[in-house]
Amino acid sequence: DSGVTQTPKHLITATGQRVTLRCSPRSGDLSVYWYQQSLDQGLQFLIHYYNGEERAKGNILERFSAQQFPDLHSELNLSSLELGDSALYFCASSVGRDRGRVPLHFGNGTRLTVT
């Protein structure tokens, strides 16, 4: 058990809809990362938050947004969903005190299916 909790495990929704994925990091970890895993693109870094502040942005679409709350949990919001957004979305966490820290603990992911 990595200690990173993601909900829901599965999500099926229609094109054009909006969904929210939730992540609780491992206890004591201040950094939260979001990744998208798909068969064609592989693992793509989306965004990184450290202690409530955005730290780095990757290949995140404008239709997607994220935030990290004071209790350190994070939410990834995906809107105007398209078929191509179907993927496994992973949250990861790390202590994140120093620059160059990388995600050490990954959750089991949320599988999003857009129909």
Place this chain on the structure above:
Amino acid sequence: GNSVTQMEGPVTLSEEAFLTINCTYTATGYPSLFWYVQYPGEGLQLLLKATKADDKGSNKGFEATYRKETTSFHLEKGSVQVSDSAVYFCALEGGSEKLVFGKGTKLTVNP
């Protein structure tokens, strides 16, 4: 930009066979290199890492050496077990706190 290239899978081995999964990278500067493992139905776990040239990362019998001259970080294990069946990802971090992953290599170990 930074990139990682892994050998295409899948790789199928018999128990106790020797494993090599090749990984090469392209990066400016001096990246840190990582291997992650993803067991079926689970998230990724950090397997090992190396932060500078000639460093050897090791864990659970797996090893990888950071070779700057060949820009490689090949994963090896002397004797694989059925429980090693998983997908293995090579990754680099080039100082921007963003991990760049390879496509992953699926390993199946048969008894």
